[in-house]
Amino acid sequence: MVTKQLTKIFISYKENQLKTGIFYFKNGKVYKEVAQTKTLTLALYVPINLKGENQMSTLGNLKLGTSKKPTSMPAIQVRRNKLSTKLWEQIQLAKSQVSGEPFQVTRFRSVRDQATGLKKQVEMPKRVRPWWFISEEGKVCLNIRYGSRTLEIAKGKPSVEVDNPNALIKALEVIKNAVEIGELDTQIEEASTHIRSRFKKI
Secondary structure, three states, X not given: OOOEEEEOOOOOOOXXXXXXXXXXXXXXXXXXXXXXXXXXXXXXXXXXXXOOOOOOOOHHHOOOOOOOOOOOOOHHHHHHHHHHHHHHHHHHHHHHHHHOOOOOEEEEEEEEOOOOOOEEEEEEEEOOOOOEEEOOOOOEEEEEEEOOEEEOOEOOEOEEEEOOHHHHHHHHHHHHHHHHXXXXXXXXXXXXHHHHHHHHHO
């Protein structure tokens, strides 16, 4: 037996996409009228709550903010990422020398196809030169390079001395982390400014 009739209530449910219509309430469930004759009313069960609200989370449950995605990455972040990538290559190169396994970096270059005259991207091996060297005193030393410039880790200190290959890897990892959190931003900016000034003179 139909105990209550609800008319023109607005519902938006994911599966049924209901809009307006005639709804009936019976035995704790809501039914939507789909057909009617003089003696019979045909209604379908609608899986919604009694308030006619979505079973999905509402926007009111979200923590809203005013932040927007930046249209461009800050220049210093671009430089950090560049140096971080180079340090990752050095770490992998040092690890490969310890393990004896080969390490190779590839890059894509644009070349012109001699047969068609069209340019295409070709993957080619990239040479990674180690940043560490043996000093005159016979110690293993590490330089950090940004472009053609050697960065000073501290004032007047452009190199890091290490005792063994594992210590070299550890030093590279420490410096990579320092770069990523901005501890070498001043040195990176100075090196970048010097490199840009050289291009302006050309």
